Amino acid sequence: MSGTAPTVAPVLPIRGQLRPLGLDEIRITGGFWAERQSVNALATLEHIEYWLEREGWIRNFDLAVQGDLARDRRGREFSDSEIYKFLEAMAWEIGRTDDPELESRFRAVVRRVAAAQEPDGYLNTKFGRRGQAPRWSDLEWGHEIYCIGHLLQAAVARARTRPGADDGLVEVARRAADNICETFGPDGIDGLCGHAEIEPALVEFARVTGDDRYLAQAALFVDRRGHGRLSDVEFGREYFQDETPVREATVLRGHAVRANYLAAGVVDVAVELKDASLLESVRNQWKNAVARRTYVTGGQGSRHQDEAFGGDFVLPPDRAYSETCAGIGSVMLAWRLLLADGDPRYADLIERTLFNVVATSPSADGRSFFYTNTLHRRELGTVPDADRPSLRAAASLRAPWFEVSCCPTNVARTLASLAAYVATSDDEGLQLHQYLPGTVEHRLADGRALCVTVATEYPHDGEIRVRIDSDDERPWALSLRVPGWAAQGATLTVDGDTRPVGPGVVTERRTWRRGDEVVLSLPMAPRFSYPDARIDAVRGCVAVERGPLVFALESVDVPGVETVDELCVDTSQPPRLFDGRVTVRCRRGRPHDHDWPYRTDSADSAPVAGEQLDQVPLVAYHAWANRGPSTMRVWLPTTN
Amino acid sequence: MSGTAPTVAPVLPIRGQLRPLGLDEIRITGGFWAERQSVNALATLEHIEYWLEREGWIRNFDLAVQGDLARDRRGREFSDSEIYKFLEAMAWEIGRTDDPELESRFRAVVRRVAAAQEPDGYLNTKFGRRGQAPRWSDLEWGHEIYCIGHLLQAAVARARTRPGADDGLVEVARRAADNICETFGPDGIDGLCGHAEIEPALVEFARVTGDDRYLAQAALFVDRRGHGRLSDVEFGREYFQDETPVREATVLRGHAVRANYLAAGVVDVAVELKDASLLESVRNQWKNAVARRTYVTGGQGSRHQDEAFGGDFVLPPDRAYSETCAGIGSVMLAWRLLLADGDPRYADLIERTLFNVVATSPSADGRSFFYTNTLHRRELGTVPDADRPSLRAAASLRAPWFEVSCCPTNVARTLASLAAYVATSDDEGLQLHQYLPGTVEHRLADGRALCVTVATEYPHDGEIRVRIDSDDERPWALSLRVPGWAAQGATLTVDGDTRPVGPGVVTERRTWRRGDEVVLSLPMAPRFSYPDARIDAVRGCVAVERGPLVFALESVDVPGVETVDELCVDTSQPPRLFDGRVTVRCRRGRPHDHDWPYRTDSADSAPVAGEQLDQVPLVAYHAWANRGPSTMRVWLPTTN
Structure with a gap:
């Protein structure tokens, strides 16, 4: 129960058709996703830490303190971000399970990161020290601002799950965010990052801290993009969405992860600033991307060369790129649009993408990952060496680690916070968007405590039984999503009455009694x-x-x-x-x-x-x- | 007439089913290819020189003399090779047209190149000087040996078209080749180049100079490849054909230009060394590549990311790569196999590739070029700026120049030496492989002077009239290729008799009289x-x-x-x-x-x-x- 404490959720917009529930309000008790969360907690987090250490990417922070970075630094220019996504994953997991051992590992990593922060708040192991390229000298490819974005998202997770914790991560993030605002504010460098990510991060950090400077900086970054401030590159400025102002764009384009992260941040800015036309632009971009540039799996991005959306309807199944991180970015975007608009089609895409992209990436044991997710493999693959990072992220073979290893940490943070996507509330009641065995407990704004329990073997079976476990005299509304794919044959049974229902949202508003049951039956014929x-x-x-x-x-x-x-x-x-x-x-x-x-x-x-x-x-x-x-x-x- | 002088041809194998004719034995007098050659001579060569100067790629040789390379060098690591391909194109063109102005431009460029050669013969503007990476420090990507390969091919063209000329190019090449042999010989560095090209170049240089050391070095490079001596890279060692020994490979694979250049060199080595099993391996690789990995245009290479052959039957028309240079490499390979085996299917592919890849690259005015040749464009392109090098070689838009500008110079040298591919001889007579208006004059090994004139509007019309313009009492054989696409309806008319002929080679052996005519009629219904x-x-x-x-x-x-x-x-x-x-x-x-x-x-x-x-x-x-x-x-x- 959240009561009046801040909601423990990754995204907390100030307004919108739907309000997120806290991760502590939703319990996943079994089934497909509980299994995934368990593997994530028991195997994947440890696996990630092992590789981050082995590859020296955490040690880079120690080298910064020792002054040996220029000589000994390892990893690509964005490797810091993997540590931050790992911290974010641990933070959500600690919130979910209260694991004391994980808490101490979390703190140990935070200490090493914090020690490397420079006095003015700048934090990056690739730039700015003696013998390295100067700070902000490569905005196109350097990923400095991008990395700070992931640092902020880790701090958001920590602040929401352990408000007031004394580990210092939130303070590190605040000083880094301040450094960004000072450096790139209205009077600073008129630049932006080649990889969007800071935008949603700054907005959420503003929501956590209540400091609107961060929101203003996010809005400034959004405004700056699309005017060719970044240098032209082989793939064109479309690659980093710098060829067309966000407001004028009509479809998601360019690098598919960058495109989704950016669009997510733009929704955040638009919602906070009540910028209806900006929101409408992203809505339209999403609509066209889904209608024309999305694989049947929900995967996005068909080009290997630049990891980018192809043109409309260019969706080759062999050599599909469909990067795992683009799928995660797509879930982030669709979730924000769902909160803003309430349209169940956003939840449809989230469901499709979670089951067919996010769940596809990790192996059953949680220790190897698809980076890309092809829809057609013509030749027998060779299983990558379990003891070496793979050079070939694009090979669509699950590997334990990659030279560019964005996907494992991204999967981990998504699975650890997966409960976020299950349900929402509004003044009238509860909305269930994703179906899994579990309980939802929530106190409405007017103070009424609601509780429902979902029993289902979905997606193996189409029957979803929602039992009311709270009593209240006043009527409230229970809304269930009927997926778009359930065009025919779905039924809803309430109080013994069964009626056909079609895709969209079906809402039952009544005075619910403990033990009342609603059964949504979805057509499961292949x-x-x-x-x-x-x-x-x-x-x-x-x-x-x-x-x-x-x-x-x-x-x-x-x-x-x-x-x-x-x-x-x-x-x-x-x-x-x-x-x-x-x-x-x-x-x-x-x-x-x-x-x-x-x-x-x-x-x-x-x-x-x-x-x-x-x-x-x-x-x-x-x-x-x-x-x-x-x-x-x-x-x-x-x-x- | 070649008489007993060396034949003026790009490729002169010691043995084979067919013998190349000299460029001076074939005159292209009109039609499709004469027009292309004319545009090449009048526009493209000048265009190339303009851009080579403008981009500073020739000036790099001057900087080497001045000692300013490390600071001021411009262009990618392989830019030297563009100067060499330009020299090769000019050398063939000088041989074709005797243009004195071109001769003086040629000599001016040779002087600048020669001045940059180091005392031990090493020649490269990217490596080895103070402030640059050491020589041979990046065999995977450095292209040092590759560049020397193109230098040798330029020298071959010069030596064949102007034997004994005093410009010094052949001597420069000889010293560079000696440096390669000393450095990478049996007792030298056990390495090879990430981009094949030295192999055919060394063999041809051995043929020109009569020095078998170069042949032995080429054979050594061929033997070394395929054992993982080059480092693993993101695209895999298949990218530079270093994953499987040439002898064991069953299909062309990896980077399509590298693959074709390598296979061309392997044929050269196999023919010189009478290595039947090595030749059989390439024959088989070619056969499988043509049956499974070639576009209907003859284009090869379906992957943008690594400019590589895709797997079998992975031939997407949108985003086809089909690099112009891969088409040229394919012509080089098929020509060598045709000389070795005499199989008309090689000439079929040459014809297809010349008309649909090589001829496609240059614009009508010869001043812009496709680097890649897509088979499907979905959206209106924007015409690239005529005054800037294009960053986007892969965009399938003709541009005046590219940051990686291998294709314009490759097209130029191919068009300038195009007559090479038209006809061959053997002890029995002449074989016509490609049809265009022109004359073929040739003296057989036994001294008989033959002359035929071809009149045709091919490929716009299917009638090819071959008139005999020489008289000899002894019978000789005239062979004509019936293209594979002419499965039905082709006829041959000799001496008033018309008979149907099918794909393959049709040979008429008789005592020919001046004025005799053979008419091949090909079915031209679409x-x-x-x-x-x-x-x-x-x-x-x-x-x-x-x-x-x-x-x-x-x-x-x-x-x-x-x-x-x-x-x-x-x-x-x-x-x-x-x-x-x-x-x-x-x-x-x-x-x-x-x-x-x-x-x-x-x-x-x-x-x-x-x-x-x-x-x-x-x-x-x-x-x-x-x-x-x-x-x-x-x-x-x-x-x-």
């Missing part, structure tokens, strides 16, 4: 999904989905088949559940091998139809690549 | 080409070809259509010639716009069929993007 004809890369293919999960054909499930590319799916038979698995009917095709792969006779280029395979089992996309090397495809060519 | 079903990226699409030319739909040809992506082609009606242009019947489709581009109802994702457009004109792919910003596609979705 289904084919057909791509827009403009997505050239998957013409003539279908994907298979069930509930919020995207499925894939993985070669380890089809003994005797060398590659999944030999199979076509027969769409005249819908996908079915068989023996607990989603299955499709396939036909195997033997390709014609020619000297030249373009033929004047169309029959010459088609495969020779081979045997029919009934009940070929598919795997949930998030679970693929956990059973050894395999080939895989999400988009399956059809037999017609 | 045709659809269907892709192998494994090329996911163009499933459900067709390309249109006519003769050796690939065609494209360009938006400037369809008034009122916003983007070519609105059109589908009706394959029930074959493409036709209408009003001198290749045309197809299309149907316009109005796409459904949805919030989410994946639909459970397939009808929901298909466009609404709109009006039928008859006789939509296509443009030869090489000619596209010469009429202002446009959208374009080679692969056209079909209406079914």
